Amino acid sequence: MRESKPNFVFPFPFMLFITHWFLLAFHGSAAESSTYIVHMDKSLFPSVFTTHHDWFESIIDSTKSGTLGHSSIQPQKLVYSYSQAMYGFSTVLTSEELEAVKNSHGFVAAYPDRGGTIDTTHTFQFLSLDSSSGLWHASNFGEDVIVGVIDTGVWPESKSFRDDGMTKKIPSKWKGTCQEGQDFNTSMCNFKLIGARYFNQGVIAANSKVRISMNSARDTYGHGTHTSSTVGGNYVSGASYFGYAKGVARGIAPRARLAMYKVIWEEGLYASDVLAGMDRAIADGVDVISISMGFDGVPLYEDPIAISSFAAMEKGVVVSSSAGNGGPDLGTLHNGIPWLLTVAAGTIDRTFGSLVLGNGQTIIGWTLFPANAIVENLPLIYNKNTSACNSVKALSKVAMEGIILCDLVSDPKIVIKQRRFVKKASLSGAVFISDQPLVNEGYARYPSIVISAKDAQTVIMYAKSHRKPTASIKFQETFVGIKSAPAVADYSSRGPSPSYPWVLKPDIMAPGSNVLAAYTPHTPAAEIGDNVLLPSDYNLLSGTSMACPHASGVAALLKGAHPEWSAAAIRSALVTTASPLDNTQNPIRDYGYPSQYASPLAMGAGQIDPNKALDPGLIYDATPQDYVNLLCALNYTQKQILTITRSGSYNCAKPSFDLNYPSFIALYSNKTRSVVHKFKRTVTNVGHGPAIYRAKVTEPKGSVVTVSPETLSFRYKNEKRSYDVLIKYRKYKKENISYGDLVWIEDGGTHTVRSPIVVAPRGIV
Template structure:
């Protein structure tokens, strides 16, 4: 009965059933010898399926074209198939697995100083500013005319390992590449397959969104003088690795973002010879064996190519992170020590605030300062219009009215100017004001209101100073409210994110075809440089630092570079207190928000000890997860790996443990091995900060190294008891290996969390 039903369904599928793009994994080792190339084998398979389909149903299309064939990021192809054709394909010799194509989620003039890269003895100089390291950016394309992509000062010899090309296309020719932008490719067959009637608006590597130009210039943009965002953040723009080479792989389109295109871009980036891949996007709620970024980054890791990825913008809720890939770098976003604009009261008091009103040369000087309880809610256009031309209106901080709505009402009423009292991170981190206004802190609000109510002669006045930039603001950094938090849904047993980097209001190259600011409700402005926020902006900062490390330590593995970034990250802000979480006001940020802390490039170049890992170590983890042989094969592409030693205990430079709702006491044990990358013999001693309510023990407590590259192992045990039935807190601490003499400190965060997250 089952067989009859099964074949009846297949017959129904064959009759007029719609088709879908599938990503198909094949076992290349089983390719028949008659084929010289993998592409020919896959093409033959599709041809055979076509014939079978034609024989089965006259309604089937007689031709099916491959979308892509893959050979570096994975082994297999993508193709448009009906369910009947998919079932036929599953019986093909060498078939491993298949799943539907899916959509991706898209997630500087001062940040280099904030990261202390301008130090004369730092990583910039040690790496010669990343000279000749090649960074492949997987994104929305590039605007080649941007000053950030000029090759002034670049050496005129492209590294011999480079195998890529510069593809011509609509409004883009090969002469637009140079010794800075050495490659540009584009991939949209997946979008076209998903939407057969689509018209691609810009069929070339040219950027139509600004996202790709922004991220790539953040990674490795050249030096550009006198850059600003309408007068804000003015200075010399440069990428984190300003002498690195850039290659753009356009996979994000106005018409869609398909996994098959992302895979194709990463596939060729690996083949082209890049050293680092920067990808500011991800795929939500997919297992590692169906995640294009995870699959491609495993192949990259095998070849020594580090993949730096964004954590996502779904915070502050826990468990929202994507790209929680054990063999990739996952980057969270933090704020920067920078503010814009000031409010100057008539008594001479200056209050630093925030706003980005984009009208250059705007002046709002010595206007009456109005505080009127009738209108201070700032939630009525009718009431605000009555005082619109009289002066600068103060808006109360109210729970019943969001500051975002207040800014909207002020704009609609065409008020001369306004003072908003708020610390709402949504506005401060992501919003731009469309009227001549300023946002001040609630701690300054009462003083301003008091001045407005009590000034002598009842004639208070104030000025708002625009196009001002203040740096050194404290405290900073803080975890951005929007940055996605761990644990990783794809595998929570490895602590993610790894590190935090600047992601809020980052200035970098943009495109002059998309508005970057608005005045009022209908005046749109364009700029060649834009202030954007997101983990998309944080990721290329880490990618750039990875490129600098690659230039400095060419023999380091991907795991070694990631380890150096994690163990040297700074958990403290510029007040030397623990980094705070803007998503949870007044709380310290846990490693589930910031990883080990703010990236510290100069310390990362000399970490003292590293936690290394081999591809087989990651496979041991996949085996322990209970993945089937085919699921593992989709990631590894090879049967040369084995499951002889499955283990959840990956040699990772951080620790995370979980407890269950019914568990009264638990003990979790971790084994770690560290490699001495210092100059010679060294002794390290363990210093532990226990997570609240838990006890951590380390054996041995002292590691003695006799020579460089020597390895030593230790055991870390977490013991804890649930003190309250309803306890749901995340607790965190750390272990720091301190070298005698203080030359190096090697820090790893420790997290204990309830398993409900």
């Protein structure tokens, strides 16, 4: 058995390159002037101008000259121009100049720029949990739901685990404890962190001479502290990563109770310890288990997570797990277990830092240099020689007091090498050009920024057209509202699951890239140069380990809002309401294959949508016996099945691969040119009363999909109705993966219940 490592990339930021709508407050030099946001009418764009940017600049120039030409205020360039999220610009104006702008052709509205606080981790906002109604309010922010986190331990002193605002009565079902150990005593638990245990006997048994460096539930790695605070951390003002993503940190379920079960050690990760931790969590009375790890290359009956999560499912405990970081290859997913939730990782709509040219133009880029370095108004050095950044020798001929602009390269490995060369050459700063997400692996050790190839054209034109071009790199800036997002992270493992490919995995996607959450303060979170290590109480980390606790937190909220729902019902609600569209209302893209839209093998049903999951309309439920029927169909022996079920009370009278699952996957043999798959599904009406649903199918390429009946009529709440799906596929080219969906649409448009469909060759597993 090969144990996997926790599913995160340390840290693995991903760049998003398209300009945003979010504004930073800008302060003019004169007391009587202010920054204004000006909306313009796009339909009145004058044809005399080439771009909207030119039009906006002409408006500003006209207010600074003419009748106001003898103003003592220096002319200001645009602060920002906007053409996506809004149409207009921002600039510094006096009250007189503002009136002149109001009289300009195409003016719509203007108002003062407002300083604001970005809410961190920001992902709760990205998922629309901050709406005036919805899942947060329906669940009272997850109050009294208990989430057990199976991980590397916890740093109890973190502000994220304070119990301010928590009710002072722990639910009576809680049977756990706060286990004492090295540098950890019972007083470190409270009404937020209600339990902490550790399990390392498996590690010790494997090596009797091993010395456990931190023999307690205390986290020395940072992973467990990060994931648990993402699930249910309390409100913390002023959290940031060295000034980036600064704001109010909070977990997805900020009023949930947390319990840590430390099973991952610097000395090793063993299945026995994982089983012990899961076992104890179930016994302690948790409602949700969040586990950001997995075991590769093992059958279900040897997988400690599969085994222990079956027991959790029987007791109504929702288990949320990470898909793994083996992407973008297909068939790399672990935790493809039919009775738990498997979560893929996606990007979010946030980026950091900007490049400001000497002419005032601002380029939004990507940098996480962990200091507010002064890289201002320095010469911008651009050589047509593309090898300038490819060796220390070539860079040594460049002036040190300047910002080098490196040419575009398509291979991310070359850009990473360029970074090393520039760092060794000790230039004042550097601008790298790349559209490859992998370029941003790791934090920036050197004052630099990455910009997109599209934006680079503006920079290059400026450098070529000015005799003495200059630039500044701005650090510790945060921009949100970036389009398009989310995208599937390239590292996120893809299905089908090698352990059980007949259920479509992953189930859903959640934010996993650049998630800010609590961290261990004695573990390096950044580095400057080669020898300056920097700690941080909060860290930006990426991986499916970060996506999993987002889904765990949403599951906790659903558990609070619908305590009567089974684990399968909660998973169904999450799957059928997930969105396959990004924030531009286009299909979600796959960063592993940038030219392609993401398939369900990469993102499941799509991005998790908490508020819609609160009221899904229909759910696909399942009983423990339904899952046993799957195991029976696999021809597992009675003993192998018993390792999972722990009880002989189940039977193999009706073996079947066809689980009542909220998605469909049809695998065909490489040797045959056609396939017919029949699926039977039963849905339960969890709406508010009578309802009629009609089927709408988007057929996978090369397939004919028939749904019978095409209409489902419900007379009352909790009534069940069944239907069949017949997929006929004929291989029209070489082996091919195709996908579509089945959507049940309620008459009146209140609910839509969507299930992805995948048709794929069995050989991809």
